[in-house]
Structures are given as structure tokens and as C-alpha cells.
Amino acid sequence: NAGVMQNPRHLVRRRGQEARLRCSPMKGHSHVYWYRQLPEEGLKFMVYLQKENIIDESGMPKERFSAEFPKEGPSILRIQQVVRGDSAAYFCASSPGHSYEQYFGPGTRLTVT
């Protein structure tokens, strides 16, 4: 049973470019969460999605950031016009329900130059 998959694992973008991060949840999981982690920090909740629905995006900056989880295909976290402060590790997690443990993917390390 494949775990949560994220790609790319490393992404380098210049300031002003767009970053697209993909997440495929574990088989059978329909709940996806995105977190951001800065060096030596805990994980900060960004957004919680179910198929075709954003349930809670309270942790996501209102500008430049968006997320989706379409009926078919992976969940996408999009960051437009990246700035240096967006450099971080972005982790996706999935669960079979909303009060279950979350299974994390390997993360995407975004570097903005």
C-alpha cells in the first residue's frame, strides 16, 4: 500500500515565479491536509480539503496561496509570485476521516532565490 506521495521533493523558484506542489493521498483516504514547516519549527496548519471541497483554509495566507483537491488527480498547493519568505518544507498529510491520525508525505522543500 503506497504511502502519501508528494512531488517534486525539491523545488527551486526565483522570486515572482509560481510554485505548484502535488500530493497524492494514501489509497482510501479522502481527507488531505497541507502544512508548512520552517527550520527548527513545528508544522503550521495551512488548509484541509476533501474531494472537491475546501473545508478549512484558515491557516493559509489569503493572497498568492491556493489549494485544490479535484475529483480526479492529486491535491495541488499553488503559490503565486513566490517571495523568499515562502522558502520552507511543505508537507501534505492524509487520513481516512477527520479525527484519525494523519499520514505524512515526504514533503516538498521549496527554495526561493
Place this chain on the structure above:
Amino acid sequence: GQQVMQIPQYQHVQEGEDFTTYCNSSTTLSNIQWYKQRPGGHPVFLIQLVKSGEVKKQKRLTFQFGEAKKNSSLHITATQTTDVGTYFCAGSGGSNYKLTFGKGTLLTVNP
């Protein structure tokens, strides 16, 4: 908003010594989860505690949830080099899905 504080931030031990990390929430939690993250890795789920005063054991690891459901601890007996990593607690309030993570305790073990 909900805040989860975790101490200590770092802990260095000799192999065979015990280790404890503590977690305190500013609000009452519906459940608390513990994760381990190896350097360069991703968080891996260890356990979930739901009931007030709950104690769970996994081999050398003992997890406790306080009576008031606002604090928790993880205790490792006789640490091994494979225990190295950052241990995070993550609390969930009324929503049951939104996890608030502590900043973690980085454990290093000297062989």
C-alpha cells in the same frame, strides 16, 4: 487561538538514559497526537490519546494525557541511537481535525 507549548526544545542524552518531553496546551484538547520526525524526514505518527488521564505504552515509550486534557508527556526508557529525532505533540480542539503542533523536542543520543 490555540497554542501548544513543548519543552525542552533540545535534549542530549547518553545511550541508556531516559528522556521525557512535555506538552502544554492553552486550551482543553479533544485529543493529542505524537509524531516523530527524523532529520531530513517527515513526521511519522506514533500515537493518539483521547481520554482524560490516559496512559499508553509502546515498548520503551510511555505516553500520558493529563486529567484536564491540557497537557501530555512522552517518556522514553533507556534511549537508543535509533530514538534520535524530533518529537512533536499535536493537539486537536473542538474541530477534531485541525492539529496544532508544538515546536518539538530534538533528541540526540550519544552512543
